[in-house]
Amino acid sequence: MQLSHTSRTVSASFDDPNLVSFAGLVPVMALAQKAGLGALASRWLSVPTDKGANAGLKVTSLVAGMVAGADSIDDMALLRHGGMGKLFSSCCAPSTLGQFLRTFRFGHVRQLDAVASRFLTGLAEHTPLLGTAESHVLVDIDDTIVEVHGHQKQSSSYGYSGVKGLNVCLATVSTPDRAPVIASHRLRRGAASSSRGASKFIADTLAAVRRLHGTNTPILLRMDSAFFGHPSVSAALKAGAEVSVTARLNPSVKTAIGKISDDAWHGIEYSDAIYDEDTRRWISSAEVAEIDYTAFASKHKGHAIAGRLIVRRVPEGNPKAVTGQATLFDTYRFHAFFTNSTLDTITADKTHRAHAIIEQVNADVKNSALAHLPSGKFNANAAWLVLACIAFNLTRAAATLANGTFIKATTQTTRRKLISVPARIATSARKSRLHLPENWPWATNWSTLFTSVCGPPTKTAT
Numbered sequence: 001m002q003l004s005h006t007s008r009t010v011s012a013s014f015d016d017p018n019l020v021s022f023a024g025l026v027p028v029m030a031l032a033q034k035a036g037l038g039a040l041a042s043r044w045l046s047v048p049t050d051k052g053a054n055a056g057l058k059v060t061s062l063v064a065g066m067v068a069g070a071d072s073i074d075d076m077a078l079l080r081h082g083g084m085g086k087l088f089s090s091c092c093a094p095s096t097l098g099q100f101l102r103t104f105r106f107g108h109v110r111q112l113d114a115v116a117s118r119f120l121t122g123l124a125e126h127t128p129l130l131g132t133a134e135s136h137v138l139v140d141i142d143d144t145i146v147e148v149h150g151h152q153k154q155s156s157s158y159g160y161s162g163v164k165g166l167n168v169c170l171a172t173v174s175t176p177d178r179a180p181v182i183a184s185h186r187l188r189r190g191a192a193s194s195s196r197g198a199s200k201f202i203a204d205t206l207a208a209v210r211r212l213h214g215t216n217t218p219i220l221l222r223m224d225s226a227f228f229g230h231p232s233v234s235a236a237l238k239a240g241a242e243v244s245v246t247a248r249l250n251p252s253v254k255t256a257i258g259k260i261s262d263d264a265w266h267g268i269e270y271s272d273a274i275y276d277e278d279t280r281r282w283i284s285s286a287e288v289a290e291i292d293y294t295a296f297a298s299k300h301k302g303h304a305i306a307g308r309l310i311v312r313r314v315p316e317g318n319p320k321a322v323t324g325q326a327t328l329f330d331t332y333r334f335h336a337f338f339t340n341s342t343l344d345t346i347t348a349d350k351t352h353r354a355h356a357i358i359e360q361v362n363a364d365v366k367n368s369a370l371a372h373l374p375s376g377k378f379n380a381n382a383a384w385l386v387l388a389c390i391a392f393n394l395t396r397a398a399a400t401l402a403n404g405t406f407i408k409a410t411t412q413t414t415r416r417k418l419i420s421v422p423a424r425i426a427t428s429a430r431k432s433r434l435h436l437p438e439n440w441p442w443a444t445n446w447s448t449l450f451t452s453v454c455g456p457p458t459k460t461a462t
């Protein structure tokens with residue numbers, strides 16, 4: 001691209017009161033209103049003093065700013081430019097929003113959790129956000145560290161990653177034809193272990209998923225080895241979910257792996273696999289097998305949980321193997337997980353490996369509103385986390401309505417193509433019309449979203 005030389009002089013001035021740079025906020029915030037975000041916040045939040053007044057407006061302002069790309073309090077000023085006042089009846093100043101968040105206490109954060117859960121239900125009622133479950137609804141749990149700087153962040157410390165920050169625990173729910181949405185969230189002190197409070201978090205998450213998908217839908221909960229313990233697994237089983245959790249290679253697991261016979265291993269589709277048309281099987285260096293296994297039996301007699309241990313092995317390439325002195329665990333690298341699901345061995349392994357999808361969600365939110373935790377107060381940051389998850393789910397719902405490739409698009413992609421669209425406002429006969437850029441590559445998707453939310457209601461047959 002080359003700058004045009006048609007004119008010798010280029011000038012610029014910020015003087016147009018009818019321009020907006022985030023025209024996509026119109027259908028997105030209309031969707032938020034349909035799903036009841038403002039009404040839910042006004043009903044459930046009881047933040048005291050004048051700082052908590054008009055909670056619905058303040059929550060929707062914060063969420064709108066995050067959808068538009070704000071990752072700090074000061075960034076909320078992007079909602080107060082050009083013709084935004086003509087499109088939205090009211091918007092709070094950044095200082096007002098900051099005072100609102102700093103007034104939060106732990107109970108108010110839990111109230112905001114209730115708003116987020118009910119809002120997700122509202123989004124599911126107005127959009128095909130959750131898709132359909134062919135066999136299981138997949139729930140994934142993981143935690144991550146959000147890095148912070150300075151000495152004024154309450155509860156920040158060096159966690160398991162060696163980075164100073166606060167610990168964020170997320171739970172996502174997904175189906176094969178839809179990208180994951182965030183069902184639960186917690187902010188914890190930086191030095192918190194992954195499994196801290198996991199049983200309560202799992203119980204809350206699965207209760208929320210039941211409200212979304214119904215009581216009879218089978219749920220498979222996937223977790224990594226940090227959550228491999230009786231409290232986490234038993235909480236999932238008590239809630240009626242099946243589990244698929246990575247097992248630590250402790251002596252009990254190693255003993256079970258050693259009992260697997262040589263003819264029990266099956267080649268799988270892996271990074272270097274080749275499919276043999278004649279035998280109709282994968283020829284791969286990676287293989288899987290399973291063996292019956294009772295977890296946590298050594299801890300307490302009442303803690304024993306029966307299931308299967310599914311093991312994937314990959315040649316290690318250890319130098320000891322050349323000398324002929326290699327043991328089983330020198331020859332192969334093993335990855336084992338414990339499950340009580342009814343999936344066959346190969347399907348269970350492939351399904352468990354897909355647990356990595358939650359890492360994409362972690363990266364997505366940390367590349368958006370969670371790029372910073374803006375306050376020095378822990379409860380304000382906890383409220384910011386909840387609002388960031390609300391914004392994530394709202395963006396995902398809007399992308400689902402836009403259809404096409406947006407169904408599984410990241411927040412950044414959706415924002416760049418559907419939200420950050422400039423527009424000029426024209427008013428005639430007390431009606432506003434948005435004039436968007438000609439030849440916008442994603443105009444069809446934007447129009448589909450706009451019509452779905454802001455178009456005339458569909459006539460029903462009588």
